[in-house]
Amino acid sequence: MSGYVEGIIILLCVNGIAALGVCLLTGFTGIFSLGHAGYMAIGAYTTAIMTLRYGIHWLPAVLAGGLIAMTVSYLIGVPTLKLMGDYYAIASIGLGEAIRLVLENGGNFTRGARGYPGIENFTTLPIAGGFFLVMAVLMFFLVRSNFGRAFKACRDDYIAASLLGFNTARYRVFSLAISGFYCGVAGALMAGFLTFIQPVMFDSGKSTELVAVVVFGGLGSLSGSLLGTMVLTLVTELFRPISQYRMLIYGIILVIIMVARPEGIMGQHELSPRYIKSLFSRKHRTAKATEGGSGL
Amino acid sequence: MDTLVQQIINGLSLGSVYALIAVGYSLVYSILLFSNFSHGGFIVIGGYICYYTLAAMGNNIWLSGFTAVMGAGLIAVLVEFLAYKPIRERTSITLYLLIASMGMSIVIENIFVVTVGGRFRALPPVIPTNPVNFFGLATTSAFDLLSLVTAIVFLAALQLFLTKTKWGLAIRAASYDLRTSGLMGVNVNRLISIVFFVAGFLAAVGGIFLSVRYTLFPQLGGITIKAFVAAVIGGLGSLPGAVLGSLILGLAEMLTAGFISSQLRDIVVFGMLIATLLWRPSGLLGKQISEKV
Numbered sequence: 001m002s003g004y005v006e007g008i009i010i011l012l013c014v015n016g017i018a019a020l021g022v023c024l025l026t027g028f029t030g031i032f033s034l035g036h037a038g039y040m041a042i043g044a045y046t047t048a049i050m051t052l053r054y055g056i057h058w059l060p061a062v063l064a065g066g067l068i069a070m071t072v073s074y075l076i077g078v079p080t081l082k083l084m085g086d087y088y089a090i091a092s093i094g095l096g097e098a099i100r101l102v103l104e105n106g107g108n109f110t111r112g113a114r115g116y117p118g119i120e121n122f123t124t125l126p127i128a129g130g131f132f133l134v135m136a137v138l139m140f141f142l143v144r145s146n147f148g149r150a151f152k153a154c155r156d157d158y159i160a161a162s163l164l165g166f167n168t169a170r171y172r173v174f175s176l177a178i179s180g181f182y183c184g185v186a187g188a189l190m191a192g193f194l195t196f197i198q199p200v201m202f203d204s205g206k207s208t209e210l211v212a213v214v215v216f217g218g219l220g221s222l223s224g225s226l227l228g229t230m231v232l233t234l235v236t237e238l239f240r241p242i243s244q245y246r247m248l249i250y251g252i253i254l255v256i257i258m259v260a261r262p263e264g265i266m267g268q269h270e271l272s273p274r275y276i277k278s279l280f281s282r283k284h285r286t287a288k289a290t291e292g293g294s295g296l
Numbered sequence: 297m298d299t300l301v302q303q304i305i306n307g308l309s310l311g312s313v314y315a316l317i318a319v320g321y322s323l324v325y326s327i328l329l330f331s332n333f334s335h336g337g338f339i340v341i342g343g344y345i346c347y348y349t350l351a352a353m354g355n356n357i358w359l360s361g362f363t364a365v366m367g368a369g370l371i372a373v374l375v376e377f378l379a380y381k382p383i384r385e386r387t388s389i390t391l392y393l394l395i396a397s398m399g400m401s402i403v404i405e406n407i408f409v410v411t412v413g414g415r416f417r418a419l420p421p422v423i424p425t426n427p428v429n430f431f432g433l434a435t436t437s438a439f440d441l442l443s444l445v446t447a448i449v450f451l452a453a454l455q456l457f458l459t460k461t462k463w464g465l466a467i468r469a470a471s472y473d474l475r476t477s478g479l480m481g482v483n484v485n486r487l488i489s490i491v492f493f494v495a496g497f498l499a500a501v502g503g504i505f506l507s508v509r510y511t512l513f514p515q516l517g518g519i520t521i522k523a524f525v526a527a528v529i530g531g532l533g534s535l536p537g538a539v540l541g542s543l544i545l546g547l548a549e550m551l552t553a554g555f556i557s558s559q560l561r562d563i564v565v566f567g568m569l570i571a572t573l574l575w576r577p578s579g580l581l582g583k584q585i586s587e588k589v
Contacts, residue, residue, distance in 0.1 A: 089331060090525070090569075091570065094525060094569040097562070098563060101563045101566070102563065105563070208398050211398075212398070219391075244409065245406075245410060247402055247405075248403060248406035248407065248409075248410055251399045251402030251406060254396070254398065255400055258392050258393075258396035258399065259383060259396065
């Protein structure tokens with residue numbers, strides 16, 4: 001396999017892990033965040049600083065990156081997730097930007113805006129693939145567990161969920177913390193893949209991309225998010241020869257998807273043999289008709 | 297003392313430009329209840345129209361300023377018609393509008409990158425920037441005073457429009473309940489077009505002043521993030537709140553830059569946002585939201 005293809009597959013795995021995290025938060029818990037690149041930055045910088053400055057092996061460094069991102073997102077989530085709707089979305093822009101600015105002004109510790117070079121190239125294909133598989137399987141189990149149902153209940157009707165005795169604020173914070181962990185690990189693996197990180201890599205454009213992927217794939221569908229990651233990563237790679245039009249095309253696709261098929265590629269379905277079969281039968285149409293809106 | 301007065305004038309001037317942007321953003325939010333991220337695009341559109349008409353029509357700021365604000369207003373209406381109208385007619389889920397507006401902001405920014413290139417352009421010196429003595433208290437730039445006065449004029453005009461005209465009444469009614477005002481006979485589609493026109497118009501006024509202050513480039517629209525922050529600090533959907541938040545933000549930014557460090561000014565801005573949300577989630581002048589069950 002050529003190095004280029006291998007690189008793309010690693011990138012897909014890393015972006016896929018981040019997309020799973022954002023999908024849990026946005027797709028299953030119904031919280032819209034525009035600052036998740038900040039958690040990736042925390043993961044990436046933790047790993048870079050731990051491996052280079054303190055000479056720690058990369059595996060604990062990656063896990064620490066995820067855990068620190070999780071801790072930060074938990075601390076941020078406790079007060080801010082009391083807010084519903086767009087308030088959190090805008091707060092999260094501020095949080096993401098604040099994390100980036102702190103890294104940029106971190107002096108010698110984060111090496112500022114020039115970036116952090118010389119990180120060990122530990123993210124090989126088996127490692128990225130292994131992390132991706134383990135985290136994807138865990139996420140599929142989580143979504144199907146009691147926790148997953150509680151998250152969905154918070155999304156669909158948080159008043160009803162709290163009347164049933166769920167502490168919705170706590171579930172929302174849990175969801176944010178888990179998604180922070182996933183993004184932290186993705187950022188750490190990204191650092192190991194690129195061997196060089198810079199605060200500007202984790203700006204609001206990256207956060208937008210993370211959300212776009214999830215919406216594009218279908219809110220409330222893990223396989224849809226992964227499909228969305230694949231399509232948008234490959235689109236950006238395919239249009240590399242006409243790179244100046246790349247972002248333009250990307251934006252147009254985003255608008256067209258929202259106008260033409262706002263529920264995303266997969267809607268709320270998972271890509272399973274049963275779903276594929278139902279696409280070709282009449283049952284699908286009647287099921288779709290009775291299902292109604294996604295209620296987000 | 298001299299520096300303090302000077303920084304306060306600078307801060308008020310910057311804050312008043314933010315206010316022009318934040319008010320339009322808040323107006324759209326109060327009607328359609330979504331964060332219009334393509335609002336930054338209207339700033340850039342205004343700036344570029346002004347730049348090119350200045351070059352074409354021989355540095356007449358009145359004429360090209362007028363073309364710029366009208367052009368940006370019309371493009372804002374067009375954006376609403378193309379991207380948001382099909383979505384809001386089909387569903388009431390504002391998240392889809394939010395994502396479409398993020399896509400639109402990427403599209404507008406990159407249309408300029410592709411067509412005119414990403415380089416920085418300076419507007420010809422049509423707005424005086426020479427230093428003036430401010431009542432013997434401080435020396436400040438004529439540009440700062442001019443942008444402050446212009447912003448006050450436009451904000452006052454908006455206030456008059458909203459309180460004295462029939463459409464202003466309709467807009468205020470729609471900000472309480474769009475559906476009901478539609479049932480009362482307001483042409484909702486035309487109302488939303490007017491709101492977008494006003495938002496684009498005010499954003500372009502801000503855009504002209506910002507492109508004199510920071511030069512003009514396709515990513516200039518990113519500055520709206522400060523206007524969003526200002527709108528949230530003041531209370532989302534509240535116009536006096538947007539103005540108050542913008543002035544506070546402009547002052548905080550300039551005082552930090554003047555007395556502490558200009559690198560910290562953005563951290564202070566976002567820190568203020570977080571602090572406000574922790575202390576008063578609905579903003580300084582926002583309506584206390586009570587959930588209807």
